[in-house]
Amino acid sequence: MRQYLLGPSFSGQTTFTVSKKESQYLTRVLRIKEGQCFAGIDRNGTIWDLQMESVGKESCTLSCQKAAEGKAKQTTDSMPSYGGPFPRIFLYQCICKGKKIEQIVRQATEIGVEEITLVQSRYCVSDFSNKTEKTVSVRGERLEAQIKEAIQQSGSPIATHIGEKTIKLEDLPKHWNDRGLAIFFHQSEISQQTSLGKLLETVPISTPIAVIIGSEGGFSDEECLFLETSGFKPVLLKTNILRAETAATYAISAIQVLLTEKETQ
Amino acid sequence: MRQYLLGPSFSGQTTFTVSKKESQYLTRVLRIKEGQCFAGIDRNGTIWDLQMESVGKESCTLSCQKAAEGKAKQTTDSMPSYGGPFPRIFLYQCICKGKKIEQIVRQATEIGVEEITLVQSRYCVSDFSNKTEKTVSVRGERLEAQIKEAIQQSGSPIATHIGEKTIKLEDLPKHWNDRGLAIFFHQSEISQQTSLGKLLETVPISTPIAVIIGSEGGFSDEECLFLETSGFKPVLLKTNILRAETAATYAISAIQVLLTEKETQ
Numbered sequence: 115m116r117q118y119l120l121g122p123s124f125s126g127q128t129t130f131t132v133s134k135k136e137s138q139y140l141t142r143v144l145r146i147k148e149g150q151c152f153a154g155i156d157r158n159g160t161i162w163d164l165q166m167e168s169v170g171k172e173s174c175t176l177s178c179q180k181a182a183e184g185k186a187k188q189t190t191d192s193m194p195s196y197g198g199p200f201p202r203i204f205l206y207q208c209i210c211k212g213k214k215i216e217q218i219v220r221q222a223t224e225i226g227v228e229e230i231t232l233v234q235s236r237y238c239v240s241d242f243s244n245k246t247e248k249t250v251s252v253r254g255e256r257l258e259a260q261i262k263e264a265i266q267q268s269g270s271p272i273a274t275h276i277g278e279k280t281i282k283l284e285d286l287p288k289h290w291n292d293r294g295l296a297i298f299f300h301q302s303e304i305s306q307q308t309s310l311g312k313l314l315e316t317v318p319i320s321t322p323i324a325v326i327i328g329s330e331g332g333f334s335d336e337e338c339l340f341l342e343t344s345g346f347k348p349v350l351l352k353t354n355i356l357r358a359e360t361a362a363t364y365a366i367s368a369i370q371v372l373l374t375e376k377e378t379q
Numbered sequence: 380m381r382q383y384l385l386g387p388s389f390s391g392q393t394t395f396t397v398s399k400k401e402s403q404y405l406t407r408v409l410r411i412k413e414g415q416c417f418a419g420i421d422r423n424g425t426i427w428d429l430q431m432e433s434v435g436k437e438s439c440t441l442s443c444q445k446a447a448e449g450k451a452k453q454t455t456d457s458m459p460s461y462g463g464p465f466p467r468i469f470l471y472q473c474i475c476k477g478k479k480i481e482q483i484v485r486q487a488t489e490i491g492v493e494e495i496t497l498v499q500s501r502y503c504v505s506d507f508s509n510k511t512e513k514t515v516s517v518r519g520e521r522l523e524a525q526i527k528e529a530i531q532q533s534g535s536p537i538a539t540h541i542g543e544k545t546i547k548l549e550d551l552p553k554h555w556n557d558r559g560l561a562i563f564f565h566q567s568e569i570s571q572q573t574s575l576g577k578l579l580e581t582v583p584i585s586t587p588i589a590v591i592i593g594s595e596g597g598f599s600d601e602e603c604l605f606l607e608t609s610g611f612k613p614v615l616l617k618t619n620i621l622r623a624e625t626a627a628t629y630a631i632s633a634i635q636v637l638l639t640e641k642e643t644q
Contacts, residue, residue: 196619221628225621268620271619310640311641353460353461355460360486360489363625368636370617370618371575
């Protein structure tokens with residue numbers, strides 16, 4: 115663990131009591147002892163210097179201090195890494211089958227995507243619209259667990275979060291609400307397809323970027339037309355036809371590398 | 380399937396008889412009928428126009444004709460994709476645990492890596508040097524199956540192959556033999572670290588590029604020093620600390636996108 119992701123109930127308290135399950139993780143798995151210091155990040159992406167104050171049977175208490183200059187004093191693993199800037203990527207991922215969507219969420223979080231929203235599109239093999247509330251909530255918990263582990267392991271300064279609700283593709287433009295550049299990746303030949311490099315050439319690294327990735331079945335022609343007329347830019351990746359899970363990681367990596375290389379050279 | 384990967388025994392015959400297992404795949408899974416045409420690729424990356432000549436009980440026979448201008452007349456799935464050029468990427472992957480290495484090989488093949496060589500390094504959790512011949516051969520078959528499926532599904536024009544032998548990290552410079560640019564990705568601060576963009580700036584897309592990715596445990600300081608003094612360039616990816624499987628896909632995507640964008644803009 116490079117940093118500990120503080121629970122959603124943390125809101126800047128100077129001492130914070132951690133629930134049973136989390137407490138066991140900290141004290142038994144990571145073997146953090148009373149008095150030990152370690153790095154934390156909250157759900158807003160703020161970095162905290164944490165110290166294990168006391169270990170009880172069912173819980174433990176941490177003392178929390180906002181890290182100076184947004185940099186933690188100590189991490190349990192001191193490997194240095196890139197400190198930013200990071201592009202602001204918002205992933206709209208059409209739903210794929212269980213294990214695939216978990217892999218996508220995991221890798222997207224590691225790389226530093228800000229927000230992941232699940233989208234129901236025409237060719238989705240998994241349809242969650244008529245699933246029971248329990249099934250949907252179990253899936254949500256699994257994805258949350260992937261995100262938590264990825265943030266803690268990767269030391270990402272971005273507190274990736276997943277949209278509470280799955281949205282329909284037709285509601286995507288309203289949900290995105292023109293916050294910045296929006297790109298959808300599609301392998302078929304559409305008129306006016308731009309190259310990713312050209313599209314990002316004049317985009318500052320601070321611009322929010324929506325990345326729309328299809329499901330296993332890709333997008334229908336109608337969906338492409340709809341996205342295009344809604345102002346989303348079609349991009350053909352200069353590679354082979356990728357499965358959904360590879361396409362997501364490829365697209366996010368490509369955008370991040372093109373923008374960070376431009377920024378920091 | 381976008382193209383059929385011809386078996387290693389194919390060497391340009393005008394008719395080719397396919398073994399039982401493969402024959403069942405073509406006739407029962409893909410339901411290819413007598414007379415039907417489809418695209419093929421051989422282990423050298425040559426594209427073939429194939430036709431199902433006859434279907435027997437235990438095998439089937441294909442007629443094979445070299446595709447004109449390296450482009451197949453027909454594919455079972457006609458989705459167009461990027462036609463090249465592709466950078467020539469040679470992946471040296473330090474061995475990771477079973478499922479992880481399969482995921483890496485699968486994604487690297489989809490994206491279009493030319494050759495994958497497994498490397499035994501100091502922090503490898505899986506050590507295959509003292510495994511039985513059978514275990515090693517089962518692993519090899521699993522990886523071959525991943526490669527085959529990926530080539531067939533992605534329509535990759537690159538006949539990715541895996542090195543027959545696992546090599547030791549210390550033998551890497553000899554194995555690579557200065558064929559082109561060699562890069563290793565490492566998250567710690569090494570002197571003279573260059574940015575990937577700078578490093579590729581003057582590299583033509585046809586240059587062979589070796590990409591060395593660590594295992595779950597990364598590289599030791601000695602290994603980094605050894606690689607550097609052997610002429611391998613250290614690169615710190617401008618992202619978070621990635622797990623080995625994400626790092627491989629990220630690095631390959633990054634190199635491909637930087638070189639193809641430069642080439643085709």
